[in-house]
Amino acid sequence: MIIQVKNLSKTYEYYKKQPGLWASVKGLFHREKLFKEAVREINFEIKEGELVGFLGPNGAGKTTTLKMLSGILYPTSGEAKVLGHIPWKREPKYQKQFALVMGQKNQLWWDLPAMESFILNKEIYEVSDADFKKNLNELVELLDIKDVLDVQVRKLSLGQRMKCELVAALLHKPKVLFLDEPTIGLDVVAQKNIRDFIKEYNRKNKTTILLTSHYMEDVKELCERVIIIDEGRIIYDGNLGSLIEKYAPYKVLKISFEGEGVKKEDVEKYGNVTDFQPSRITLQVDREKAKDVAREILSSDLPVDDILIDEVEISDVVRKIFSNNAKK
Amino acid sequence: MIKRYSAIMKNEIQRQFTYRANIVAYAVGNIAELVALTVIWTIVYRSIDSVHGYTSNEMIGYVIFAWFFSFLTTTYAFEHNIARDIHLGTLSNLLLKPQSYIRYVAAVGTARISVAFCIVLIQGAIVFSFFKGSLIFSSEVSTILLLLTMLVITYFINLFLSILIGFIAFWATEIDGIYQSLKVFSKFMSGTFFPIVLLPAFLVKASYFLPFIYTIYIPVQLYLGKISFAEGLRGLAIEILWLVVLYGIIKVVWRFGLKKYESVGI
Numbered sequence: 118m119i120i121q122v123k124n125l126s127k128t129y130e131y132y133k134k135q136p137g138l139w140a141s142v143k144g145l146f147h148r149e150k151l152f153k154e155a156v157r158e159i160n161f162e163i164k165e166g167e168l169v170g171f172l173g174p175n176g177a178g179k180t181t182t183l184k185m186l187s188g189i190l191y192p193t194s195g196e197a198k199v200l201g202h203i204p205w206k207r208e209p210k211y212q213k214q215f216a217l218v219m220g221q222k223n224q225l226w227w228d229l230p231a232m233e234s235f236i237l238n239k240e241i242y243e244v245s246d247a248d249f250k251k252n253l254n255e256l257v258e259l260l261d262i263k264d265v266l267d268v269q270v271r272k273l274s275l276g277q278r279m280k281c282e283l284v285a286a287l288l289h290k291p292k293v294l295f296l297d298e299p300t301i302g303l304d305v306v307a308q309k310n311i312r313d314f315i316k317e318y319n320r321k322n323k324t325t326i327l328l329t330s331h332y333m334e335d336v337k338e339l340c341e342r343v344i345i346i347d348e349g350r351i352i353y354d355g356n357l358g359s360l361i362e363k364y365a366p367y368k369v370l371k372i373s374f375e376g377e378g379v380k381k382e383d384v385e386k387y388g389n390v391t392d393f394q395p396s397r398i399t400l401q402v403d404r405e406k407a408k409d410v411a412r413e414i415l416s417s418d419l420p421v422d423d424i425l426i427d428e429v430e431i432s433d434v435v436r437k438i439f440s441n442n443a444k445k
Numbered sequence: 446m447i448k449r450y451s452a453i454m455k456n457e458i459q460r461q462f463t464y465r466a467n468i469v470a471y472a473v474g475n476i477a478e479l480v481a482l483t484v485i486w487t488i489v490y491r492s493i494d495s496v497h498g499y500t501s502n503e504m505i506g507y508v509i510f511a512w513f514f515s516f517l518t519t520t521y522a523f524e525h526n527i528a529r530d531i532h533l534g535t536l537s538n539l540l541l542k543p544q545s546y547i548r549y550v551a552a553v554g555t556a557r558i559s560v561a562f563c564i565v566l567i568q569g570a571i572v573f574s575f576f577k578g579s580l581i582f583s584s585e586v587s588t589i590l591l592l593l594t595m596l597v598i599t600y601f602i603n604l605f606l607s608i609l610i611g612f613i614a615f616w617a618t619e620i621d622g623i624y625q626s627l628k629v630f631s632k633f634m635s636g637t638f639f640p641i642v643l644l645p646a647f648l649v650k651a652s653y654f655l656p657f658i659y660t661i662y663i664p665v666q667l668y669l670g671k672i673s674f675a676e677g678l679r680g681l682a683i684e685i686l687w688l689v690v691l692y693g694i695i696k697v698v699w700r701f702g703l704k705k706y707e708s709v710g711i
Contacts, residue, residue, distance in 0.1 A: 188535045188540065189540050189541055190707045207540065209543035212542060215541075217541055222534060222538065223537065223538075224538040228463045229460055233456050238542075239452075240448050240449040240453075241452075242543065243543075269463075426665075
């Protein structure tokens, strides 16, 4: 086991700030201290080479968990071990073996070309000249940023900057990579590039990768295993495919009709009609019955033009999970 | 180890060169302070021959050297950089690397003033040639070596003070007020604006319990030949003591500050 987390919790302290001028004056003398339980007794284990997605809405505790595993934050209670080390002890031996890339916080020097930050990291992580050259070339090749290395970081586009951040983090060939919202704010093309890179890098180097995101696409494309966290608790840990089967025991039939189409009464008996237009309907049917229903509709006298049997959108599943969780 | 810190410093120096206009602005500010002081004293000496035992030439000499030494050893408000790291959370980026933040920041701070340092040297040379005839100072090699040692320690005391003030950002969201007050206070108590002895006796006595007087006043007095070499050595010893004390305080404040930083979680 590369990463082991046991009953890990983190509670933040903060002061309540009431709006208004009088409240600000009152605040000089007395402030109410509040607690936010960001992470509540989470447990999970990750093996070497796994690419695990950490999915959850904003404020779920994803970033806090990553920060604890990086040693930036001290937990309120619980244990964690990464590569055999306790992260918050911040042992240099551990630090040289992992990397954290935060999509919203740059580590590159803003006013200098990315190359200068790379060289600095080389010295800080004590990477040999030969390894540095080899790793740099490999990464630059994979990410296609050769022309960008000598341009001031502040002049780069967000996508280019993100690629450079990844290079800076991977120069010392870490065994564990934590990615916090790596595709946030990027356009569709850049998102795909980053995802492809992560996938390829994980495949080639067997790097253990833990990635947080609130973009369903990231998780869908990259992760076989997904850990869903909401309000500080893990509500699902397992295969993405199984997630859909567990939380969405139905399939979706999308049927289009020719001519004048159909009437609602005609199709209601086949299943749950979630979307109706005379020429096109969406039908929710129990998973086991989906094929039979499709066969029935095709062999009926309804003017079917096209039929599609589809999985429920993962995002719909996840949304349902979160809203169920919120109701509880 | 050398490679690591020279890499850090090289980056910071390169970064300085991208802000050429800022360097010019600081250079102009430096000289303006000296001009203001010499103008004031020139006016004062129009109606008096001696102030507390200092003749006009001696006072101008004091002011010029105090100015020169203080600008050679200033950190140009480095506490703001540290406060920014803490408030913006970029400190986290450094916490996860195998690199001590305090040493990192010391290297960055030192490299940061390197360009301004060279400019002050040039400005100093120009000012000295201007006042060539009227300046009296020591040219003993031993004195100059002692002086240089004291100035190096002075720089590090200033650096440690900047770091400490920067660390206040762990607890307070605004440090400008504290910084401004301390800057003026330290310049005042270090004898940068005028010789300390001009102050009332009790204040002069009190100032010997603070580090500031040893940073500028004592080195200038040594250079002007107003105190002996032995007294200068004693001053250096106390400076070094302050340096050690400040370093100790930094380590303690860092530990408490980091706990606070983590509990807030940026």
